Amino acid sequence: MTDTELTGEETPDGLLGWCLVANVARETLHGEGGLELQHGTKHFRAGALLWLPPVRWDPGWGRWPAVGRHRGNARRYVRMIVRAEDLENFRVKGVYSEALVRCLNGYDHDPAAPRTLQHPWTRERAQSWADSCNSLREPLFIEGQRYAHPRISVPNPPPPEIQIDGETLHLARYGTRGAHYSRTAPPVEWTPEP
Structure with a gap:
């Protein structure tokens, strides 16, 4: 029992x-x-x-x-x-x-x-x-695809970068519907030199 x-x-x-x-x-x-x-x-x-x-x-x-x-x-x-x-x-x-x-x-x-x-x-x-x-897993969406990846989910909070099939994906946005990843790297923030 x-x-x-x-x-x-x-x-x-x-x-x-x-x-x-x-x-x-x-x-x-x-x-x-x-x-x-x-x-x-x-x-x-x-x-x-x-x-x-x-x-x-x-x-x-x-x-x-x-x-x-x-x-x-x-x-x-x-x-x-x-x-x-x-x-x-x-x-x-x-x-x-x-x-x-x-x-x-x-x-x-x-x-x-x-x-x-x-x-x-x-x-x-x-x-x-x-x-x-x-369980604290979030669906993973890839830029250009309408539906979540059928086999992969990410932890909550999602990592900034992940590897799928040898390709590096970058976190584009994260909300209540899951983590959205992009193939393009985020822009580098410009900081003024002192």
Whole structure:
């Protein structure tokens, strides 16, 4: 038995299952070139708690299905596809609400078993995902390429220079969307002689 498993005596009353959760980032970048700064997203306010069911189909690169309370109606749960880069503070939480179970199940919800998650996380698997999502690694973008490098990420903060395939790349800018590297060296700053 691992440290994260609960015995029957340790299971909280009313627990219906475990789920990976995250908060919507305080500041998100949108628009042409990611230059438009927003607080939260169009559908979720900044800091909103989102429940992330296990991905059973591919919603697109860097996107996840999420369940949360909508910015316009905080009483009901809605299911949306969100960008992974708009999420932070991943962790594992217990599911206790039948309404949340219904939304997490989506089309697979069985009205005969309203308290049953159809595709549940195990606590260990959800914690593993949370740990990997919280690791301080940033996506790497190379000048002239629209998407992040598929195999390489850099530590946070990123190094000023890196070597990829024998080519030296220089840090051009660094922001919430990752580290952007350029093939051209930064200009040398002129300093007056005394």
